[in-house]
Amino acid sequence: MDIKIISWNIRGLGRREKARAIRNLIKERKPNFLLIQETKLGKFSRSVLRSMGCDRSFEFCCTPAEGSAGGLISFWDPNVFDKSLAYITKRIVVLTGKFKGSDIDCGIMNVYGPTNDAEKEVFFQEILDEMNKHKVAWVLGGDFNAIVGMEEKQGLSWNYAAMETFRSFIQKAKLVNLPMSGGAYTWSNNRDPPTHVRLDRFLVDVTFFEGFLNLKQSLLSKAISDHNAIALENNSYKWGRRPFRFYNNMLAEDGFDEMLVGKIKNFQVNSSKEVICNMLEMIKGVVKSWSAKRKHGLRVKSADIEKQINSLELKFQSEQAVVSDRLIDSG
Structure with a gap:
């Protein structure tokens, strides 16, 4: 378990x-x-x-x-x-x-x-x-x-x-x-x-x-x-791939329509397989990429800042530990 x-x-x-x-x-x-x-x-x-x-x-x-x-x-x-x-x-x-x-x-x-x-x-x-x-x-x-x-x-x-x-x-x-x-x-x-x-x-x-x-x-x-x-x-279980979800609010985001239409036209020109499932797979990929960049950008920046703060704290703690050891040894 x-x-x-x-x-x-x-x-x-x-x-x-x-x-x-x-x-x-x-x-x-x-x-x-x-x-x-x-x-x-x-x-x-x-x-x-x-x-x-x-x-x-x-x-x-x-x-x-x-x-x-x-x-x-x-x-x-x-x-x-x-x-x-x-x-x-x-x-x-x-x-x-x-x-x-x-x-x-x-x-x-x-x-x-x-x-x-x-x-x-x-x-x-x-x-x-x-x-x-x-x-x-x-x-x-x-x-x-x-x-x-x-x-x-x-x-x-x-x-x-x-x-x-x-x-x-x-x-x-x-x-x-x-x-x-x-x-x-x-x-x-x-x-x-x-x-x-x-x-x-x-x-x-x-x-x-x-x-x-x-x-x-x-x-x-x-x-x-x-x-x-x-x-x-003690986690060792792999939960598998996350399901794909499309949210209606994406349609209201600036530039989303133009991006998606451009991708579909490019797919139609360059793809030799005019099969609907292939197009849907392509659309899923570009929508997920768009969502990751637009929706999660701020969260990524916040996580990076937290990691930087944590890294600085660990560095300071390490330096202080050296000072404390010297004080104990001298005492």
């Missing part, structure tokens, strides 16, 4: 551009499970779900924000995941069930940890207690607001007691802190000089590993939040 779980601290869903960012993420990555933190929404409805580009069949479970802080949403494709139980608190959303094609009982936990170090021990004990209630294969994903070691933070200081609390929780829960490809940090304060931290991650247990091979955790390019989205995937 192929799974694709994405976690993202979006820092507020009230703005239209945030919903658009999630919609683009869903369209590009096609997750069957999405964990969102810091929605900052008191209520959540299917209209919000549609604004994010989720399929109508998607189901969701959420905990509201308190004022303008917090809020969690987990939504999933019921054609992929059969939910059996849901449990929510202020900082976690727990779903148990089975992925289609698998006989393993799974628990998917959406996590948003406290920023106050004094609250972390109680928070992690709450998670541990909830995990012990259910004999399932666990996946925890979200913004833990915690690090396991000094290598996960650049800038400012480290709280060693808080790091030990997080490490102790991971050991007691028998979870694996997965390596992450694509970068070392998931959050930046975007200041000069900046601080980079790995606050977001997926933690899985051994049973989940045994049930889903080829698991990979990766850092996605930063978009509109100061957090990067992260993905947990």
